[in-house]
Amino acid sequence: MELHFYKYQGAGNDFILVDNRENKVDHHNPALIARICDRRFGVGGDGMMFLENEPGYDFRMVYYNSDGQPSSMCGNGGRCIVAFAKFLGVIKDETNFLAVDGPHYAKVSAEGDWVSLQMIDLETIDRDGEAYVLNTGSPHYVQLTSDLASKDVYHEGKAIRNNETYGAKGINVNFVEPEGDGYFVRTFERGVEDETFACGTGVTAVALAMATRNDQSGTVSTPIRVLGGNLNIRFSRQGNHFTNIFLEGPAKLVFEGQISI
Numbered sequence: 584m585e586l587h588f589y590k591y592q593g594a595g596n597d598f599i600l601v602d603n604r605e606n607k608v609d610h611h612n613p614a615l616i617a618r619i620c621d622r623r624f625g626v627g628g629d630g631m632m633f634l635e636n637e638p639g640y641d642f643r644m645v646y647y648n649s650d651g652q653p654s655s656m657c658g659n660g661g662r663c664i665v666a667f668a669k670f671l672g673v674i675k676d677e678t679n680f681l682a683v684d685g686p687h688y689a690k691v692s693a694e695g696d697w698v699s700l701q702m703i704d705l706e707t708i709d710r711d712g713e714a715y716v717l718n719t720g721s722p723h724y725v726q727l728t729s730d731l732a733s734k735d736v737y738h739e740g741k742a743i744r745n746n747e748t749y750g751a752k753g754i755n756v757n758f759v760e761p762e763g764d765g766y767f768v769r770t771f772e773r774g775v776e777d778e779t780f781a782c783g784t785g786v787t788a789v790a791l792a793m794a795t796r797n798d799q800s801g802t803v804s805t806p807i808r809v810l811g812g813n814l815n816i817r818f819s820r821q822g823n824h825f826t827n828i829f830l831e832g833p834a835k836l837v838f839e840g841q842i843s844i
């Protein structure tokens with residue numbers, strides 16, 4: 584069978600997308616997804632997504648990590664699939680779609696390459712020593728650090744992701760350093776089992792954790808630089824209640840192609 588795919592990237596977090604509205608692709612196949620995501624033997628990507636029909640919504644987002652396993656919410660993936668839905672003509676400039684963590688609202692620019700995605704509300708931020716632990720659709724560990732540019736994010740992130748506390752389910756590990764009006768963030772992602780160039784739920788977790796640390800209340804806007812570009816997170820904070828959380832940034836079509844599966 585020939586599989587037509589589209590490659591997107593959101594601040595360097597890259598994904599393979601397939602229009603599966605006609606349900607022609609049976610994607611419950613971890614080995615196949617992992618092979619397509621492989622950067623040497625396949626197309627290459629941090630994850631793979633299928634855009635499918637969902638009654639009551641514009642579409643459903645089905646997300647797999649590059650290890651071939653279905654996982655929790657992917658923020659940059661969510662932004663990319665919204666750009667893809669506009670490209671396909673499924674939506675115009677706004678959408679309500681369903682993802683693994685529930686409904687999401689998003690807005691996409693007229694050019695179709697910039698997306699503002701509403702994330703789930705949050706009420707709980709835990710601590711693990713000095714680190715913050717929270718779930719923004721995916722589980723995240725947030726640790727403040729210095730000299731982030733030369734940090735060994737792969738080995739330090741991998742050790743935390745696999746430690747006694749988190750090893751069974753895994754966790755995404757974000758290292759953060761203040762920079763200008765915002766932060767510089769690098770993330771080790773579970774399911775990719777490597778550092779990625781950006782993580783949307785990760786920078787969202789960082790923005791909420793840093794607002795808690797700095798006791799910022801009301802409406803907050805946090806610019807974050809990642810290896811693959813710049814993202815922005817807007818939200819309202821009242822005590823431990825975080826609402827109207829928006830993850831914003833680029834979502835671009837890179838190329839399309841066809842492979843035999």
Ligand SMILES: N[C@@H](CCC[C@H](N)C(=O)O)C(=O)O
Pocket residue numbers: 596629648654655656657658659660721722755772773774775781782783784785
């Ligand atoms: N890159 C994503 C996060 C994808 C899910 C994550 N790897 C997990 O399994 O928890 C993002 O942009 O949020």
